[in-house]
Amino acid sequence: xxxxQFYHALKVNNDLCFGCTxxxxxxxxxxxxxxxxxxSIRKNWCIDCGxxxxxxPVDAFYIEQDDFDKIYHFKYRVALVPxxxxxxxxxxxxxxxxxxxxxxxxxxxxxxxxxTVDVIHELMLEEARSATDKPLISSFCPAVxxxxxxxxxxxxxxxxxxxxxxxxxxIFFRKKLQDEGIPxxxxxxxxxxxxxxxxxxVKSPVKDRPSPVNGVINMDFLYxxxxxxxxxxxxSSTRSPGDNLPNLGPKHISWSLTNGEAPYMKGRCLAxxxxxxxxxxxxxxxxxxxxxxxxxxxxACDESCAGGVLVVGNRFLTAERLRKRAQLFKxxxxxxxxxxxxxxxxxxxxxxxTPEPRSMLMLDTDTGVxxxxxxxxxxxxxxxxxxxxxACGSPNCLSLARDIVQREAQLSSCVFxxxxxxxxxxxxxxxxxxxxxxxxxxxRLDKDCTKIGAKDEGS
Numbered sequence: 158x159x160x161x162q163f164y165h166a167l168k169v170n171n172d173l174c175f176g177c178t179x180x181x182x183x184x185x186x187x188x189x190x191x192x193x194x195x196x197s198i199r200k201n202w203c204i205d206c207g208x209x210x211x212x213x214p215v216d217a218f219y220i221e222q223d224d225f226d227k228i229y230h231f232k233y234r235v236a237l238v239p240x241x242x243x244x245x246x247x248x249x250x251x252x253x254x255x256x257x258x259x260x261x262x263x264x265x266x267x268x269x270x271x272x273t274v275d276v277i278h279e280l281m282l283e284e285a286r287s288a289t290d291k292p293l294i295s296s297f298c299p300a301v302x303x304x305x306x307x308x309x310x311x312x313x314x315x316x317x318x319x320x321x322x323x324x325x326x327x328i329f330f331r332k333k334l335q336d337e338g339i340p341x342x343x344x345x346x347x348x349x350x351x352x353x354x355x356x357x358x359v360k361s362p363v364k365d366r367p368s369p370v371n372g373v374i375n376m377d378f379l380y381x382x383x384x385x386x387x388x389x390x391x392x393s394s395t396r397s398p399g400d401n402l403p404n405l406g407p408k409h410i411s412w413s414l415t416n417g418e419a420p421y422m423k424g425r426c427l428a429x430x431x432x433x434x435x436x437x438x439x440x441x442x443x444x445x446x447x448x449x450x451x452x453x454x455x456x457a458c459d460e461s462c463a464g465g466v467l468v469v470g471n472r473f474l475t476a477e478r479l480r481k482r483a484q485l486f487k488x489x490x491x492x493x494x495x496x497x498x499x500x501x502x503x504x505x506x507x508x509x510x511t512p513e514p515r516s517m518l519m520l521d522t523d524t525g526v527x528x529x530x531x532x533x534x535x536x537x538x539x540x541x542x543x544x545x546x547x548a549c550g551s552p553n554c555l556s557l558a559r560d561i562v563q564r565e566a567q568l569s570s571c572v573f574x575x576x577x578x579x580x581x582x583x584x585x586x587x588x589x590x591x592x593x594x595x596x597x598x599x600x601r602l603d604k605d606c607t608k609i610g611a612k613d614e615g616s
Contacts, residue, residue: 167203167220180209205353205357207354222350222373237326239351241462242349269405273322273329285422290314292450297454301455318509318511323348323359332499332502346369351465406487406491410486423451426450426452427453428453460476463476463479534562538554549571575589590602
């Protein structure tokens with residue numbers, strides 16, 4: 158059976174992309190190549206962290222979401238909202254006002270996903286008590302889970318077997334509405350996502366099990382619609398915010414922020430955010446340089462979900478607002494009464510299997526062939542200059558060597574090798590230009606005074 162490819166919400170608009178290599182240089186897994194002057198994403202290497210989108214100077218990357226009108230395919234339309242959505246609004250806009258406007262936009266129910274955190278926390282503590290292979294790694298961030306699958310496959314067994322709040326909340330609320338006599342086909346659950354990775358995990362979950370979520374809405378899109386609705390209101394809304402559960406407690410509010418999980422776990426627990434910091438730390442864990450750690454809270458984004466690529470507000474201000482809110486409701490503890498009857502139901506359905514290791518470093522499924530290819534990579538590296546300039550369309554010289562072995566590039570793709578070949582009359586100048594055009598496009602070497610930094614920029 159062919160290996161299922163990861164689903165990706167991150168896309169490239171080729172009309173905007175001009176192959177500047179900013180994305181290629183920041184990609185933590187080296188998943189981007191430049192071909193024909195455009196960024197090209199390798200599907201099974203990309204982890205949807207969004208660093209490429211943040212680095213792009215012309216906004217050529219975008220995140221594909223479900224059509225908002227899809228909510229009207231269902232009679233009961235539930236918005237599953239993470240706390241960071243609320244944290245973006247100024248303190249003079251109340252939570253109930255935000256929820257009320259969301260109902261005006263078409264949702265029949267609004268539910269904050271962190272309300273189910275207590276169930277997740279219980280299961281995490283249970284797993285930690287019986288685990289022998291430490292440190293355990295939080296499964297909260299889907300970009301980190303994918304990172305481990307492709308870059309640190311030896312650590313997949315240490316990922317905790319508990320679904321994140323998005324799935325737990327969807328499982329709970331669907332069952333709640335079913336118990337009220339609502340047919341399942343009339344229930345639509347839509348998650349408001351702060352990042353691309355959580356879209357990908359809905360569309361392509363671990364082990365390909367169907368997600369309980371029907372669709373995903375980009376947070377920046379919904380935030381702008383809600384803010385516009387609040388600003389253009391005339392007087393009080395006629396819509397009630399609905400059957401909202403009580404306010405979130407401090408643990409629930411801070412769960413999606415950096416150091417949100419670690420303080421509630423036992424033993425020596427560490428919280429690391431930002432994808433390159435996470436990679437550096439996991440390399441040390443894999444090499445046994447770090448020991449005696451019981452639990453790792455790892456998040457791909459700086460300031461965790463407050464720094465998601467679809468969060469409109471400044472990540473530091475969003476995190477500050479949420480922490481202030483956590484202090485305001487510091488006396489709220491435990492699970493809301495509405496959820497208590499569903500505790501066992503959720504606990505029996507929110508565990509997940511170990512994700513499959515999918516190493517991006519594997520050159521071939523046949524071990525013997527893979528070893529031969531690795532030897533070829535080493536031979537090519539003898540000739541490549543080790544400058545890692547990216548002018549070949551690959552992130553660095555080692556990536557180019559691997560691409561050559563996989564028949565995805567040629568040694569002459571390197572401009573330094575081209576000059577050497579020309580010197581020894583093994584490559585004609587016209588052929589060298591054609592090689593460059595194949596990577597960078599036919600007009601890339603033409604004079605262009607409208608490019609960024611040139612005298613007529615933007616004209």
